[in-house]
Amino acid sequence: MVLELKNITKNFGGISALTDVSFQINEGEIFGLIGPNGAGKTTMFNVITNMFAPTSGEILFLGENISGIKPHKITDKGICRTFQNIRLFSQMSVLENVLVGAHCRNKSGVLTSVLRTKSQKHEEKSNHEVALELLELVGLSRYEDTIAENLAYGQQRRLEIARALASNPKLLLLDEPAAGMNETETENLFDLIKKVQQRGVTVLLIEHDMPFVMKLCDRITVLNFGKKLAEGTPTEIQNNQDVIEAYLGSEEDEEIA
């Protein structure tokens, strides 16, 4: 098991964003976290990455309790995320963006950086190789020198995934990766996430595009008003009466089936 969330509750003042939510993600799964607006999905990502601590509950990553660990240490442990809004270094090149992500996997400290030791030069070389390989994976090889902000929207999203993968995560969290994408971009994203899975990375994603989620995910947890409403395979979720009612009752323009 890669991730185990045990009875997670998160309160913001009087608001309970998450109430007693538990679920587990197995190694190699693509796991979907869905639910109407305000259901608590992003809060769950923030709790997993320790942007803030849960009010109560436990997070186990590869069997280790990671509650309370600093966010940058979470990356070292092997969890990396993308955000709802694109957060690239817009004035840096495509390759440089991925190299920044690769920096997290380095062992060199400040002194070795200054002295440019043999081991650091070796690290730089291997970072460069890894970055090029990841650009190939996400289909951006020929844009390595392009300034990130000049990429098309779907390409920027794929670059974010390459940057996240550069830290060599075991678990990748994707927050609405298909948001704002056209049909072709969404299809490319689908293929990319499958390839990420084939590399042995476990994926947890939040997504509102229901056909995309249902086709892509191995299992899904549904949140509603901060509580777990259902969990199961895409088929089980699509046929779950509580889920259907929650979505029919929401004001969103999304359908579960």
Ligand SMILES: Nc1ncnc2c1ncn2[C@@H]1O[C@H](COP(=O)(O)OP(=O)(O)OP(=O)(O)O)[C@@H](O)[C@H]1O
């Ligand atoms: N930092 C915060 N401070 C106060 N309230 C918050 C904070 N973050 C989230 N909330 C509240 O927690 C609840 C859950 O929000 P959250 O953003 O996790 O939902 P969501 O499922 O990700 O929604 P969406 O699909 O719209 O992104 C909401 O009522 C929200 O207003």
